[in-house]
Amino acid sequence: EAGVAQSPRYKIIEKRQSVAFWCNPISGHATLYWYQQILGQGPKLLIQFQNNGVVDDSQLPKDRFSAERLKGVDSTLKIQPAKLEDSAVYLCASSFSRANTEAFFGQGTRLTVV
Amino acid sequence: AQSVTQPDIHITVSEGASLELRCNYSYGATPYLFWYVQSPGQGLQLLLKYFSGDTLVQGIKGFEAEFKRSQSSFNLRKPSVHWSDAAEYFCAVRNPGGYQKVTFGTGTKLQVIP
Numbered sequence: 001e002a003g004v005a006q007s008p009r010y011k012i013i014e015k016r017q018s019v020a021f022w023c024n025p026i027s028g029h030a031t032l033y034w035y036q037q038i039l040g041q042g043p044k045l046l047i048q049f050q051n052n053g054v055v056d057d058s059q060l061p062k063d064r065f066s067a068e069r070l071k072g073v074d075s076t077l078k079i080q081p082a083k084l085e086d087s088a089v090y091l092c093a094s095s096f097s098r099a100n101t102e103a104f105f106g107q108g109t110r111l112t113v114v
Numbered sequence: 115a116q117s118v119t120q121p122d123i124h125i126t127v128s129e130g131a132s133l134e135l136r137c138n139y140s141y142g143a144t145p146y147l148f149w150y151v152q153s154p155g156q157g158l159q160l161l162l163k164y165f166s167g168d169t170l171v172q173g174i175k176g177f178e179a180e181f182k183r184s185q186s187s188f189n190l191r192k193p194s195v196h197w198s199d200a201a202e203y204f205c206a207v208r209n210p211g212g213y214q215k216v217t218f219g220t221g222t223k224l225q226v227i228p
Contacts (some may be wrong), residue, residue, distance in 0.1 A: 004157070033216070042118075042204055042218035043158070056215050091157060102148060103216055105157035 002026065004106035006092050012112045018080035021109045025073070025094030031055075032069055033103060034077050035091040043091055049075065050097060082113045116141045118207050118219035126225040127195050135190040135222050137205030147188040148206040148216070149179055158204065164188065165210070175199070200226045 005024040013019050025032050030051050035043035046065065048056040051072035060067070064083070069075040079086055089110050093103040117140045127133055139145060146165050150158040162173025169181040179190045188205060205219040 035218075040220075042120075042220045045215045045217070048215055093158075102160050102163050104160070105150075107155075107157040110155075 004092055004094055004104055006090075006106035006109055008109055009107065010110050010112075012114060013082055015084055015113050016081040018078065019082055019111060020076050020078045021090050021092075021111075023075045023077070023092030023106060025075075025092070026104055028096070029094035029104075030072070030097040031095045031103075032075050033091075033093040033095075034067055034075070035093065037089045037091055037108070039088070046077070046090075079111075082111075084113050087111055087113045116145060116207050116209060116217050118205050118217055120203075120205055120219035120222050122222045123220070124223045124225065126227060129197050129226050129228055130194050133190075133192045133195045133199070133224070135203050135205075135224070137188045137190065137219060138186050139188065139205075139207045140186065141207060141209070144181075144183065144210070146208040146210050147179075147181060148208070149173065149177070149188075149190050150204045150206060150218075151175075151201050152204065152221075153201045161190070161203075195224075195226055197226045197228070200224055 032049045034046045037043040046060045047067045049069045052069045067077045089108040091108045093105045095101050095103040119138045148163045149161040161177050162171050164171050164181045202221045202223045204221045206216050208216045
C-alpha cells in the first residue's frame with residue numbers, strides 16, 4: 001500500500017514570495033490533515049478536511065495561508081506572501097473517517113524562508 | 115481544550131538500558147492516545163495507540179505504553195534501547211468520536227550512547 005505522498009521535499013523562498021505544497025493521501029482515506037512543525041516543536045494542525053469539506057481550520061492563518069482539496073482526494077496548501085516565521089516542515093497526513101483510526105503521515109516538506 | 119505535556123525535552127540513555135518517556139494529557143474524559151516516532155528528515159511513524167480496553171498496549175519495535183487514568187498519563191517504555199531508537203518521540207491525543215483533531219506534545223528527543 002502506497003503511503004502519503006508529498007512534494008516537494010524541500011523549498012527555499014524569499015520572504016513575500018508565494019509557495020505551494022502538494023499532498024496525495026492514502027487511497028480511500030477521507031480525512032486529510034495539514035500540520036506545521038516548527039523546529040523544536042510538535043506538529044500543529046493547520047487544517048483538516050473530510051472529503052472535500054473543511055472540518056477544522058481554526059489555526060490556519062487565513063490572511064496568508066489557503067488550502068483546498070478538490071474532488072476529495074489530493075490537496076494543496078499555499079502560502080502567500082511568506083514570512084520568515086513560516087519556516088517549518090509542513091506535514092500532510094490522512095486517515096479513514098472512522099473514529100478509532102490513526103493518521104498516517106507523509107515525509108513532509110521543509111520550507112525555508114530567507 | 116485538550117492538551118498534551120511531555121516534560122522531558124531531551125533524554126540520553128545507554129544502549130541496552132531501559133527507557134521511559136513521559137506523557138500527560140488534559141481532557142475531560144478518556145481520549146484516544148498515540149505515540150509517534152520521527153527520525154531526522156522523516157515523517158511521523160505510529161508506534162502504538164490506545165482506544166479502550168487493556169491499559170497496557172504493545173507497539174512496534176519493542177515499545178509498549180501504559181494508560182493510567184488516575185494520573186492522566188500514557189508513558190512509553192522499552193526494556194532495552196538500541197542505537198537505532200535515537201529519534202524524536204511525540205505523544206498525541208485525540209477526542210474519541212467525530213472528526214476531532216489530533217493534538218501533539220512538544221516531543222522528547224532521545225539520544226542513545228554506546
